[in-house]
Amino acid sequence: MRLGLFTLLVGAFSLPQGTCGERRALQVPLKQGLEQDAFSVYDDGLFTPLGDLSALSSSQFTRLSHPAFPRHSVRAKQSQFCDGKVRAYTGYIDVEAHHLFWFFFESRRDPDADDVIFWTNGGPGGSGAVGLFSELGPCRVTSANSTEWNPWSWNEHANIFFIEQPVSVGFSYAEFGESVSTTREAADDVAALMGIFFEHFTKFKGRALHLAGESYGGRYIPVFASAIYDKNAELVQAGLTPVNLTSIMLGNGCTDFSTMFPSYYDAQCADPTFPAIQDISTCVRLKQMVPRCEQRFKKSCVDILDKVDCAAAAAFCFEVLTGHYKNPYFYDRSRSCTHEEEMEVCYPIINDINAYLSQPHIQELLGVDPAVRGNYSLTSATVAAAFDASLDWYSFPAQYHVAALLERGVRALVFVGATDFICNWIGNERMTLGLEWTQQEAYRNEPLRDWLVDGKPAGLTRSGGGLTFATISGAGHLVSSSDSVST
Numbered sequence: 115m116r117l118g119l120f121t122l123l124v125g126a127f128s129l130p131q132g133t134c135g136e137r138r139a140l141q142v143p144l145k146q147g148l149e150q151d152a153f154s155v156y157d158d159g160l161f162t163p164l165g166d167l168s169a170l171s172s173s174q175f176t177r178l179s180h181p182a183f184p185r186h187s188v189r190a191k192q193s194q195f196c197d198g199k200v201r202a203y204t205g206y207i208d209v210e211a212h213h214l215f216w217f218f219f220e221s222r223r224d225p226d227a228d229d230v231i232f233w234t235n236g237g238p239g240g241s242g243a244v245g246l247f248s249e250l251g252p253c254r255v256t257s258a259n260s261t262e263w264n265p266w267s268w269n270e271h272a273n274i275f276f277i278e279q280p281v282s283v284g285f286s287y288a289e290f291g292e293s294v295s296t297t298r299e300a301a302d303d304v305a306a307l308m309g310i311f312f313e314h315f316t317k318f319k320g321r322a323l324h325l326a327g328e329s330y331g332g333r334y335i336p337v338f339a340s341a342i343y344d345k346n347a348e349l350v351q352a353g354l355t356p357v358n359l360t361s362i363m364l365g366n367g368c369t370d371f372s373t374m375f376p377s378y379y380d381a382q383c384a385d386p387t388f389p390a391i392q393d394i395s396t397c398v399r400l401k402q403m404v405p406r407c408e409q410r411f412k413k414s415c416v417d418i419l420d421k422v423d424c425a426a427a428a429a430f431c432f433e434v435l436t437g438h439y440k441n442p443y444f445y446d447r448s449r450s451c452t453h454e455e456e457m458e459v460c461y462p463i464i465n466d467i468n469a470y471l472s473q474p475h476i477q478e479l480l481g482v483d484p485a486v487r488g489n490y491s492l493t494s495a496t497v498a499a500a501f502d503a504s505l506d507w508y509s510f511p512a513q514y515h516v517a518a519l520l521e522r523g524v525r526a527l528v529f530v531g532a533t534d535f536i537c538n539w540i541g542n543e544r545m546t547l548g549l550e551w552t553q554q555e556a557y558r559n560e561p562l563r564d565w566l567v568d569g570k571p572a573g574l575t576r577s578g579g580g581l582t583f584a585t586i587s588g589a590g591h592l593v594s595s596s597d598s599v600s601t
């Protein structure tokens with residue numbers, strides 16, 4: 115059993131043995147820094163915000179730092195590409211030995227007034243460049259040397275970041291063999307990037323920020339948002355402007371496996387929106403396995419966390435509930451791909467993006483660090499293996515983060531391509547119905563109803579208490595790449 119089988123975009127790798135040892139958590143001396151010299155430096159006027167993004171050079175990086183984030187700095191440059199009609203920027207966030215690559219595009223409508231969106235893909239180990247170049251970005255890669263303009267890009271109405279995280283993904287890199295193996299560590303870097311960005315680019319101060327992600331992003335985003343929210347308390351205490359975290363958006367998220375595992379039965383045998391894909395005898399077997407999986411998962415991963423037993427419980431659940439599932443496609447029950455482990459076969463654009471980002475002239479344009487020039491890959495098997503080894507998939511309840519954010523007025527949108535199997539809508543709906551916050555009845559009392567595009571049903575939705583759940587008919591795991599959302 116390979117847990118990594120389901121990893122978004124990392125399906126084809128096999129786990130390297132013995133390369134994924136636990137690593138000591140980096141201690142973040144933020145509190146100490148804040149209480150002592152960090153803000154006296156700030157107060158002494160030694161920090162000057164850069165002011166406007168357009169002040170950045172297009173030939174070299176400008177380095178930005180901030181006393182509130184003493185371990186972090188940001189490299190940024192203008193990089194005209196992909197959209198052509200708006201300013202685009204690329205750079206790194208440097209966190210001691212960690213260096214995370216990001217792309218930023220201004221809004222096509224009104225960059226001075228529109229909200230800011232942060233996007234990451236999942237994996238673990240999948241690059242945000244998947245979202246950028248095949249789903250919601252300003253252009254789509256069409257070959258190793260060409261892109262086409264995307265009229266449905268999310269930057270039609272918003273300024274948007276795409277990030278390659280954690281380190282080792284895409285153009286992101288680490289020195290001294292450093293690596294990140296948990297969502298929690300990854301969150302520190304993201305919170306610092308957002309903090310430094312809003313402090314430096316003063317016209318964005320107080321602007322609404324939305325955090326969005328897909329697949330394993332359903333686990334990343336709630337934790338990243340919580341880190342930004344909690345960090346705000348320190349910013350306020352220091353007299354700085356808090357980051358205006360307004361919403362989170364989870365697309366085809368695998369946020370919580372205690373609700374997703376049982377849904378693998380439903381998605382094969384009892385989905386009101388999709389025909390059963392297993393015969394009756396298999397469905398009966400699967401149904402029998404649901405309580406056994408639930409019981410083991412609860413005992414070893416939820417009630418306590420015993421790493422050995424929890425890993426065994428999760429492997430058991432995957433094996434008994436998905437083990438015989440071959441076709442249709444894991445990521446899209448409406449596609450009959452036979453190579454369910456090789457995403458490139460169903461989504462050939464992935465090869466094109468890899469080829470495009472491997473071009474030396476594109477890397478030069480983007481300012482890719484010499485340390486990571488050369489052949490590019492959208493996926494990092496190293497990261498996937500490290501997250502597997504740390505049991506990040508099961509070792510924290512990301513859904514509690516969602517509920518805590520809702521409680522604090524941060525809205526949440528959970529959207530799911532209705533034909534995805536692996537992070538399917540039934541499991542996601544269950545996850546949302548189980549969220550506990552003071553407005554939960556306002557959500558739960560709402561019926562699941564159709565939502566319409568041009569008068570035609572486009573999916574199912576329920577909304578209340580700041581939480582919206584929506585399915586998108588005819589879309590699979592990579593929702594935003596489906597034509598049905600584009601319209």
Ligand SMILES: *[C@@H]1O[C@H](CO)[C@@H](O)[C@H](O)[C@H]1NC(C)=O
Binds near residue numbers: 258259473475
């Ligand atoms: C892409 O364009 C660059 C620069 O024009 C050129 O050097 C390179 O050979 C082209 N690559 C392919 C695969 O066409």
Ligand SMILES: *[C@@H]1O[C@H](CO)[C@@H](O)[C@H](O)[C@H]1NC(C)=O
Binds near residue numbers: 320322358360
């Ligand atoms: C945060 O953004 C929202 C939405 O744009 C806006 O209504 C609100 O005033 C902003 N809050 C702050 C403190 O700037």
Ligand SMILES: *[C@@H]1O[C@H](CO)[C@@H](O)[C@H](O)[C@H]1NC(C)=O
Binds near residue numbers: 488489
């Ligand atoms: C990079 O990719 C090219 C084309 O796929 C291949 O021929 C070459 O061996 C690769 N280089 C490395 C260092 O992997």
